[in-house]
Amino acid sequence: xxxxxxxxxxxxxxxxxxxxxxxxxxxxxxxxxxxxxxxxxxxxxxxxxxxxxxxxxxxxxxxxxxxxxxxxxxxxxxxxxxxxxxxxxxxxxxxxxxxxxxxxxxxxxxxxxxxxxxxxxxxxxxxxxxxxxxxxxxxxxxxxxxxxxxxxxxxxxxxxxxxxxxxxxxxxxxxxxxxxxxxxxxxxxxxxxxxxxxxxxxxxxxxxxxxxxxxxxxxxxxxxxxxxxxxxxxxxxxxxxxxxxxxxxxxxxxxxxxxxxxxxxxxxxxxxxxxxxxxxxxxxxxxxxxxxxxxxxxxxxxxxxxxxxxxxxxxxxxxxxxxxxxxxxxxxxxxxxxxxxxxxxxxxxxxxxxxxxxxxxxxxxxxxxxxxxxxxxxxxxxxxxxxxxxxxxxxxxxxxxxxxxxxxxxxxxxxxxxxxxxxxxxxxxxxxxxxxxxxxxxxxxxxxxxxxxxxxxxxxxxxxxxxxxxxxxxxxxxxxxxxxxxxxxxxxxxxxxxxxxxxxxxxxxxxxxxxxxxxxxxxxxxxxxxxxxxxxxxxxxxxxxxxxxxxx
Numbered sequence: 001x002x003x004x005x006x007x008x009x010x011x012x013x014x015x016x017x018x019x020x021x022x023x024x025x026x027x028x029x030x031x032x033x034x035x036x037x038x039x040x041x042x043x044x045x046x047x048x049x050x051x052x053x054x055x056x057x058x059x060x061x062x063x064x065x066x067x068x069x070x071x072x073x074x075x076x077x078x079x080x081x082x083x084x085x086x087x088x089x090x091x092x093x094x095x096x097x098x099x100x101x102x103x104x105x106x107x108x109x110x111x112x113x114x115x116x117x118x119x120x121x122x123x124x125x126x127x128x129x130x131x132x133x134x135x136x137x138x139x140x141x142x143x144x145x146x147x148x149x150x151x152x153x154x155x156x157x158x159x160x161x162x163x164x165x166x167x168x169x170x171x172x173x174x175x176x177x178x179x180x181x182x183x184x185x186x187x188x189x190x191x192x193x194x195x196x197x198x199x200x201x202x203x204x205x206x207x208x209x210x211x212x213x214x215x216x217x218x219x220x221x222x223x224x225x226x227x228x229x230x231x232x233x234x235x236x237x238x239x240x241x242x243x244x245x246x247x248x249x250x251x252x253x254x255x256x257x258x259x260x261x262x263x264x265x266x267x268x269x270x271x272x273x274x275x276x277x278x279x280x281x282x283x284x285x286x287x288x289x290x291x292x293x294x295x296x297x298x299x300x301x302x303x304x305x306x307x308x309x310x311x312x313x314x315x316x317x318x319x320x321x322x323x324x325x326x327x328x329x330x331x332x333x334x335x336x337x338x339x340x341x342x343x344x345x346x347x348x349x350x351x352x353x354x355x356x357x358x359x360x361x362x363x364x365x366x367x368x369x370x371x372x373x374x375x376x377x378x379x380x381x382x383x384x385x386x387x388x389x390x391x392x393x394x395x396x397x398x399x400x401x402x403x404x405x406x407x408x409x410x411x412x413x414x415x416x417x418x419x420x421x422x423x424x425x426x427x428x429x430x431x432x433x434x435x436x437x438x439x440x441x442x443x444x445x446x447x448x449x450x451x452x453x454x455x456x457x458x459x460x461x462x463x464x465x466x467x468x469x470x471x472x473x474x475x476x477x478x479x480x481x482x483x484x485x486x487x488x489x490x491x492x493x494x495x496x497x498x499x500x501x502x503x504x505x506x507x508x509x510x511x512x513x514x515x516x517x518x519x520x521x522x523x524x525x526x527x528x529x530x531x532x533x534x535x536x537x538x539x540x541x542x543x544x545x546x547x548x549x550x551x552x
Contacts, residue, residue: 014072017055017084025051026084027076029069033060051084060345061283075281095130097121097202104151104168104191107143107198109134121202136231137201140212141194142166166190259302260339262523264347265360266290268298271342273335285346343523348402358401364524365443369505369517371474375443376400379407380478380531381433382447383425384539390547391416393429394539397441398531409433410542422448426455435465440473447532449479450514453506477506478532503529 015037017026030036040052061072077085099105099119109131113120138145142165146157151169159165168187201209213232220229258273267287274282288298347357362375378398385391397407415428426446434440446452456475459466503519505528519525 014061014069014076016059016061016076017051018057018059019054020056024080024082025055026082027073027080029073057349059349061342072280072283075279076283079281095127097130097134099195099199100148102148103188104144105195106148106151107134107145107195119199121199137198137209138164140209140216141198143194143198144168144191258335258339260336260343261295261298262343263290263295264357264523267357268295269343269346269357270298271339271346272302273339273342283342285342287350340526344526347523361524361527362401364522365527368520368524369476369507370515371443371476373442373472373474375474377407377439377441378443378445378527378531379433379441380445380447380528380535381426381429382532382535382539383413383422383429384536384543385422385425390543391425392539392543392546393425394535394542395429395433396531396534396538398527401527403531403534408538410538412546423451423455426452427459430455430459431463431466434469434473440469443474443476445528445532445535446475446477447535448477449504450477450506452479453477453508453514457508457512475507478528479504479506 014027014029015033016024018024028036037058095109095111096113097120098108098110099121100108101117101119105119109127110120137143142163144151144165146159146165150157154169156167156169157165160167168191197208217229217232220226220232255276258275259270261268261270263269264287267289269287270285272284273280274284350357365371365375366373376399379395381393381395383391383393391413393411393413395407395409395411397404397409399407411429411432413425413428416424426448430444446455453475460470502521505517505519507515507517509515519528521529
């Protein structure tokens with residue numbers, strides 16, 4: 001089995017080794033897919049060699065973070081029970097944070113998620129670090145950890161005297177020197193607010209607790225309690241990796257299927273998500289030739305197998321088989337994003353196996369935007385600055401529809417000092433990129449609008465070297481306009497109620513007239529948007545690196 005490992009992403013994924021019949025041999029998860037898969041094929045590696053001899057292909061499922069990969073790996077192993085997975089086949093899983101269903105809920109860790117009306121947050125990885133974080137938060141928030149029998153005795157325990165609990169069971173003061181609770185209702189209301197803060201913290205809203213931590217770090221430093229300040233600082237630095245948001249579990253305990261279909265070239269590609277009691281337990285992806293029937297014929301086949309179809313939301317891209325499954329707007333967005341990620345990874349896997357999905361989509365881009373060249377190599381440039389200063393440039397790269405990290409380039413702007421000049425900075429980056437002895441892109445995207453595209457015309461008129469290579473590259477600008485915020489895409493224009501807000505592609509015709517073409521936001525246009533977002537992220541990262549060097 002041969003794999004182009006350099007094309008694998010450096011992102012959290014779940015990977016599945018399969019034999020020639022498509023049977024799953026092994027399911028694993030990786031924070032960095034490229035490094036993990038490379039370990040299997042490294043010279044002298046002893047990792048699962050018997051399994052590799054039987055494996056004929058590798059499939060991938062992209063996720064947003066490491067916690068999601070743990071969760072999805074756990075569910076898939078329990079569903080398919082691969083022969084070479086020795087762990088996670090039984091009831092044991094990853095750790096959850098549990099709020100017991102009591103008047104004053106107890107906060108604890110558990111590996112078993114039961115239907116007991118308790119609130120569960122997770123799953124979470126690295127249990128040791130999680131226990132340490134909960135200990136810190138217990139000192140900060142003083143939530144209850146004692147068993148229910150002890151709490152009902154209304155007697156103060158050692159936790160109160162060690163400032164680990166506020167003694168609500170005995171109506172004790174909030175902190176030393178403050179008056180006692182005036183009633184049990186006041187104590188209950190105070191504790192409810194504390195649990196909401198803790199729950200939102202583990203779901204991703206870390207700002208309130210971060211603010212309190214910074215305040216306590218400052219207080220400890222002023223009092224010269226440097227050891228405590230260092231402890232609080234370490235906890236502050238570990239917050240982000242321990243509070244990742246989850247997207248692979250629905251809040252309702254429902255069972256059913258969610259379907260997405262995309263037409264790509266001569267194929268209808270579908271992704272079918274199987275939920276059981278709110279958990280994503282399986283992902284089924286395949287393709288059907290257009291010659292065998294349209295989407296309606298496909299849906300008829302699914303209805304015959306799964307039952308009557310139920311529209312889960314206002315989105316035409318989400319179809320569901322479960323009368324209980326009615327999705328909120330935020331859930332629709334999360335599921336649509338999940339489906340889109342699974343479509344993207346399916347096309348990457350298919351390209352490894354000789355499919356031409358990406359070629360079809362790139363051909364669509366060439367025809368849609370009147371490009372002279374087939375856009376096999378696409379690069380996008382973005383200029384990043386902070387309040388007009390600290391300017392940097394970044395270029396992202398895509399080969400055959402797959403992000404090529406080796407083609408990324410970063411530029412420290414030399415020609416602009418003081419206040420930012422996006423046009424001058426962009427002119428410098430384009431000149432430096434195209435004067436290098438590297439392979440030229442077929443399509444070069446500028447993050448901006450007509451003004452950024454005007455830089456290309458100015459270079460053509462002033463630079464002889466640029467005129468020589470101009471005919472071999474298509475230059476376009478991807479402008480946001482009224483769609484500068486993603487939330488505005490799809491809404492009505494402020495200029496005309498009949499127009500829909502959307503981004504546009506700008507390019508020159510032979511007479512240097514600007515042609516505007518709205519984005520369609522299909523699988524083909526997703527290449528452009530994804531590459532633009534990567535350029536923006538990459539240039540911002542480089543700018544922050546420069547700022548850190550200046551601070552040091």
